[in-house]
Amino acid sequence: MIAFSHLMFDSGCSIRALIPLHPPAASSIAHDFDRLHYTLTAITLFFTILIFSIIFVFMVKYRRRSEDERAEQIIVNIPLEIIWTVFPMLICAGLFVWASALYVRNSRPPAASTEIFVIGKQWMWHLQHPEGPREIDELHVPVNVPVKLTMTSQDVIHGFFIPAFRIKKDVVPGRYTQIWFKATEVGDYHLFCTQYCGAGHSKMIGWIHVMEPTAYAAWLAGNEKNPSMAQEGERLFDDLGCAGCHTPNNTGLGPSLVGMYGRPEKLRDGSTRMADEALIRQAIVNPDSVPLPNYPPVMPTFKGQVDEEQVIELVAYIKSLGAQERTPNP
């Protein structure tokens, strides 16, 4: 099945390549998905053929033979009504449980995922590796390693879709959305934008390159000319003067950011929120919306001063602080 599905991307001419019927299945969830898909297809075919056959048989068997012919009037049959109400209900309940369980399972990325940051903008995909490499409309990833994507948009809503992996999520301005995948087959796969975003929508496409770990390491080494995202973020942190208030030893106007990532934070209204990417982003672009109880609300908003790429670099920097001490810059 997999070998067959790869044919559709080969340049060679073959009948099966001409009319593909099955997309490549190249992620850890693809085969689970396809089982559900073909079950749904089978149910659809079964009932379609059933209804078409019954209609056809009745059409022939009970065709009008004369104009004054009379029909046998049968008004209702309660057991039959119950059967054809309950039977579809059971099928629907089964499908609901199956599809939902798969969805819930697929919605949680494994803890040890490689991270990639995705920014959609009219009309290109900007993909950043934490190690530094930045890619446009292309993403290199290692095979058999879970990869978590944190995504946002600089302008309108986009949709991030890799058919071969059976994953899709909207990329929404003003917030972070996340998906993950684990590629299981080396190869090149389509990346499509699926949320209509204007003139270049259908050209907002790219390729996912799934590589052997050694080849990926070599690719990464050859592209590490850029500073890492955290290093870029640290530079921004200093340029924007963040360090004036956010001192590592908690002596400034703002909280120390060391070790903050992944920690539950109590907000002024008493609620608690996990300090994840989304909360850190919100604190940068709209600090008044997430006030901390023991600090004065003096932080200015950085909305408009930093673009989404820079916000992501700042987030990467704050994440990198972990529990370790930050070396002060002169």
Place this chain on the structure above:
Amino acid sequence: MSSSTAVADLPAPSSGSSVNYLNATYGIKSWLLTTDHKRIALLYLTSITFMFLVGGVAATLIRIHLIEPQGALFEPETYNKMFTIHGVVMVFFFLIPSIPAVLGNFLVPMMIGARDVAFPRLNLLSWYLYITGSLLILYTIMAGGLDTGWTFYEPYSSAYSHTHVVAAIFGIFINGFSSILTGVNFIVTIHKMRAPGMTWFRMPLFLWSLYATSVIFILGTPVVAITLFLVALERIFRVGIFDPALGGDPILFQHLFWFYSHPAVYIMILPGMGVISELITCFSKKKIFGYEFVAFSSMAIAVISFLVWGHHMFVSGQSVYAGLIFSVLSFAVAIPSAVKVFNWTATLYRGSISYAAPMLYALGFIGLFTMGGLTGLFLASLAEDVHVNNTYFVVAHFHYIMVGGAVMAYLGGIHYWWPKITGRLYPDGWARLAAAVIFIGFNLTFFPQFVMGYLGMPRRYAVYPSEFQVLNVMSSAGASILAVGYVIPLIYLIWSMRYGPVSGPNPWGATGLEWQTTSPPPTENFEEIPVVTEEPYNYPGIEVPTRG
């Protein structure tokens, strides 16, 4: 003209020379200022047919364009305007008003034995609102078009589109009031103006389905009208409502938009289901199987349809729990739809089945609606929807419901009541041929799109990777057959108005009050208000068991 009661099916003299609603008065003013529900129905028929042609031309150009992976006709900007016009015109200006405003207007008073709707002048106002909305949309097209898609997703529609968003929104906004007024009119008419003896459970199922539709009109339309109004407000005055750059929430727009636009799908299909119940019974000479089950499934669909909008947003970033709730409710709405299909099919059992043209449309409807409904289960299934959402699978699914379902039912209804509306018969052979051509062309157009979507081709793509070309060419070839299928009835129906044989009051031998008066009916519908003494679809049987 002979008067007749609901019970008797008396032969009436031919209508050629009698005074009827068509020849009672003459002149353009007698049409444009009419309050006769039948004439208003014809005003709608003319205007929505025109809008159907506008939307159909856009569809034809779209399918020609997609023959080539690089696009055969347009720049992407123009292509985007084409699918937007196609969607806006077909949804808001054809499908939503089609059966309610044309067949509903003509038939609601006749089926309940009334002389007109409850508010005849309001009815005329509805048409003028529809025309005003249509003119604004035509202006939008002439002025340079609209490129937001019919869904107007934010923040694209308010901050990024350079096209005529505000004019289009006001067109849809004004047209919305036409729907609301029609809904009010139908609900009051059905409640207050039924003839003596016409109890709720003696009403034809077409009226139940229009009643359910009217409820959605009244509850849903104001929400989409206000939502689109807010988009216009944000676009003109930069008030932050939906645009995150202004502090708004683009996902909120999707919630509000689909709160109406999902029920709107049922506005399109419920009246079609009503038409099918009329056709299946008449052309198999049968009482409907499970009347109460069919009637209450209409109401169940109308109620549940308001609770399923979130299934359009499974990949939008809404919470996993919201997804679970909307998924289970979406499966729930499938049940009453399935119940209807089974009851229609069972109605055929031991019937006396005629292959007249309206029946072919009805049988085609059952098959295509079954496929459209079952493929809806794919989209209600959370994990499955993640992959097929926003691909051609969705396009195929909703065209099976809206074209395979709603348009087939509309055409079936037009063919069934045409002799009543015009007093003339059309050539049945041509009509049956057209029904077959439409059925074949439709399947060729849209079946390949299911495969295309599963393979991953996103919708709204002006250019596409070449591996999808074969399926796209198949789809475009089917569309050309479908187009021919739609042109044939346009020709013979117009021809029949002048040259068709006179039909007489009841050419199909149908039950129902509308068939008890002359064709075309007099302006006042009935010489005397009929008294109803029996169940609907009371076709004579071999043996008639008593109702349980």
